[in-house]
Amino acid sequence: MTRAERITIAILWLFAGLVFLLLYGPAVLVVVLSFFDIRRGAVVWNSFSFEHYAALAHNASILSALGNTLLVAGGSVSVAMVLALAIAYYMRTGQRRGRAYIEFVIFLPFVLPAIITGISLLITFRELGVERSLFTVAIGHIVIVISIIYRLVMVRLEALQTSQLEASADLGARGFTTFRLVVLPQLSSAMVTGALLALTISLDETLVTFFLAGGDPTLPLRLWAMMRVGFSPEINALVSIVLLITTIAASIGALLLRRSIPARKA
Structure with missing residues (x-):
């Protein structure tokens, strides 16, 4: 050298x-x-203690906002996962008309600026007479994250050999049985990856949530409001806990993906 x-x-x-x-x-x-x-x-520097973590446990407003965030993220990702799996499998098993239009509808909210998506959903809910709440926030998050899960699942489904589905049908398995025993195990890594990405986006989503949230704010909105007066010391403790949980979840996901690859090749 x-x-x-x-x-x-x-x-x-x-x-x-x-x-x-x-x-x-x-x-x-x-x-x-x-x-x-x-x-x-x-x-x-001589004040090392866990005082801020103890104070966080008694901060009702922060804990309530965190609970709302986890509730919305968990619910929206779960519903988006079911919808994405159903749509992707339906599109994969046969020549489905209108696939380009359906995918256009799925991907459009994700590629549009968040402010446009948020205002559009707000106007829609107003016209339908639906009050802003955590439910409307969850709907907004589903609209955004479903495209990520759908794309990852569809890529894995397109790599799936049609002969496996035909062999399952020849052995007498019906559609749901084929999906449960043949297709679903091969989608595990894509589902884990999609769920982690969607969960990250849902936890971090602020602008769409701002337009759709009612009286129950999520954590990003609560932190946004605190920027005017400054963050309390408990926020550092909260961020540390979230970082730890996120790191553990990402590590578990990476291990699951790593284990699923040799098993699939075998």
């Missing part, structure tokens, strides 16, 4: 380190600050 190559590699490593620092440095800083007090804009 020449000197020029070593210098180039060192520069690339330095650049990569700076990128990782910018990406993960703020998150690490939030976790560190969750254990210390901040007085007059300065960190009191």
Whole structure:
């Protein structure tokens, strides 16, 4: 390796380190600050404690907003998963007319600016006489995340050999039995990936939620409102907990995907 190559590699490593620092440095800083007090804009380094975590357990407004966020995210991702699976499997098993139009309807809310999607849904619910609530927020999230799950599932279904479906039918299996025993196991990795991506987007969605939320705010809206007066120390503790849970969930998902690949090849 020449000197020029070593210098180039060192520069690339330095650049990569700076990128990782910018990406993960703020998150690490939030976790560190969750254990210390901040007085007059300065960190009191000799005040290490779990006081902020204990205060978080008694912060009813933050916990309520977090509960609303988890309820909306879990419900919307579950419904979107069922709808995406049903539509994708219906489109895959045969020559279905209008597939391009259906996919256009599915993908359009995701590619449109969030403000357009939010206003459109708000006007629709007003015309239907539906009051804004967590239900309308969940509908908005379903409209957004279903495209992600549908695309991942459809890609996996298109890679599925038609001969497997035909063999299942020749053995006397009906449509649902074929889906449950032949198709669904091969969709597990796509479903896990789609669910994780959809859950991340739902937890982070703010603009569409802003237009559709009623009197029960989600966590992003609650944090948005707190920006005017400043964040309380419990927010650092909350962010640390969310980061830990997210990291564990992502690791579990990665392990499940890694295990599913050899099993599928075998």
